[in-house]
Amino acid sequence: MMNRKALDLWVGVFVAIGLGALLFLALKVGNLASFSAAETYLVKANFDNIGGLKKRAPVKSAGVVVGRVEDIVFDTENYEAMVAFSIEKRYEFPKDTSAKILTAGLLGEQYIGLAAGGDTAKLKGGDKLKITQSAVVLENLISQFLFNKAADGGKETK
């Protein structure tokens, strides 16, 4: 039978490796490190169509992640989607900043891209962005393309 000291040592090593693995998962594999507890402010924006935007999708400006999508609801007053997203406090944006829903790559996930305007007043928590651009819906693009083709084809045969 192993003595108490050796037993404690081995169990200690075991628990340490286990906790180390959890820490590795949290910091290196997961996004706990980048998910900073930085203070944020909430901004809203209405979109005609959000496409496949999801909660927790990144909000980027010039390609840098500045926040996350917090909530998406359907606004029954004007039948638009209302997206609330948080931006880290250290990033300030002009009041006339515009928001677009963009896609990472051809089939990648969708995110909100912010383009700063020229206003001197800054965005505050609870503000609503006025200039927005909806997600590109592939089906609409294709049907537009087909309509154009058909129109062109009609001209050529004349």
Added chain:
Amino acid sequence: MSGLNGVLERLGGRATSSIHRLGFASRFLLLTLRNSGMCFRRFSLVIREIYFAGVLSLIIILVSGLFVGMVLGLQGYDTLVRYGSSSALGVLVALSLVRELGPVVAGLLFASRAGSAITAEIGLMKATEQLAAMEMMAVDPIARVIAPRFWAGVISMPLLAAMFSGMGVFGGYLVGVQLIGVDAGSFWSQMQDSVDFSEDILNGVIKSVVFGIAVTWIAVFEGYDAPPTAEGVSGATTRTVVTSSLSILALDFMLTAFMFRGA
């Protein structure tokens, strides 16, 4: 006609006896929980069992984790490269390990490595009347023998699952980045982008805790309930591995349905 009656009789008998066993098992779990006060006051009892259940399972968990991760790296690369998205290899390896394979495979290994040992030990203690002797000495065998093993399993299982996932990610990194040559930067950064701490990692930990409870519960119960004969103990050990493996897979489906409903 009498043949049909016999079949029905046996069928009914088996159904009632398995319901009896389920009831006894639930009562046994409650009894174990109620009597676990002592093993937290004398924590050295639990530490000894963590050594047997956890530390001795370390090698098999780490080696299997490494190989499962390496296989995921190879197979994942083979599929992803057809769509020109081999940089998502890290995401594939990490998500499949952290969400599913880590808890499930570690649980299956734990059931066959540690669960069977727990059942055999308790069954033999019962067969050699050590449990009865304890009762004679006014030592509650549930508090002294069952509860420490139960809690040791519940504590060890999440740690083992985390080690399995960590080792698997490392194996995927070895094959994907070092062997095949996927870009290390995109491997790690895409992984960190899409693996969420509370959504993926914490849910994986919750799964492994549930599996730990299920496996050790089944193991200690089968040991305690084993007929005190050589065949009885061997049958109980087999049942532990079969029942706990099946319950891990069934529970995994249920937990996955709850946790990742495409949200």
